[in-house]
Amino acid sequence: MSVHDSMIDEDHKTLIGMVNELHDAADLGQDYITLSNILHRLATYTQEHFQREEDLMKSIAYPRFKAHKEQHKKLLERVTDLQKELNRARELVAIETAELLRFWLTSHILLSDKHLAETLHGTLVMSKTEQLPTTD
Numbered sequence: 476m477s478v479h480d481s482m483i484d485e486d487h488k489t490l491i492g493m494v495n496e497l498h499d500a501a502d503l504g505q506d507y508i509t510l511s512n513i514l515h516r517l518a519t520y521t522q523e524h525f526q527r528e529e530d531l532m533k534s535i536a537y538p539r540f541k542a543h544k545e546q547h548k549k550l551l552e553r554v555t556d557l558q559k560e561l562n563r564a565r566e567l568v569a570i571e572t573a574e575l576l577r578f579w580l581t582s583h584i585l586l587s588d589k590h591l592a593e594t595l596h597g598t599l600v601m602s603k604t605e606q607l608p609t610t611d
């Protein structure tokens with residue numbers, strides 16, 4: 476994959492290393508924080524690498540500068556979108572968990588735990604409790 480420019484080649488090697496690191500971390504089921512950190516480092520490095528290429532292009536008045544820069548811009552936008560998707564997915568899981576627990580705890584406390592407490596304290600009214608549904 477060498478382009479025969481040592482600076483660009485070194486950058487590409489680093490980038491591919493980070494891409495592999497992200498993929499391996501996902502394969503190993505690493506937690507959100509780990510994945511998010513790698514993704515953040517990768518996005519930052521990609522941005523820096525693109526800037527280095529763009530500076531080089533400007534320094535030689537490269538004729539394909541505009542089109543090349545546009546490719547960089549589109550990729551960065553896509554990466555930013557994916558980072559937002561990852562954050563949103565985490566938020567959705569947190570909200571879903573909170574809603575599940577809110578509903579479950581309310582009904583469990585009112586039915587099962589109340590039944591347990593009334594049994595413990597001898598205040599259970601048998602005729603009513605026999606009709607109570609279970610929450611498990």
Ligand SMILES: [Fe+2]
Pocket residue numbers: 528543547
């Ligand atoms: Fe490039």
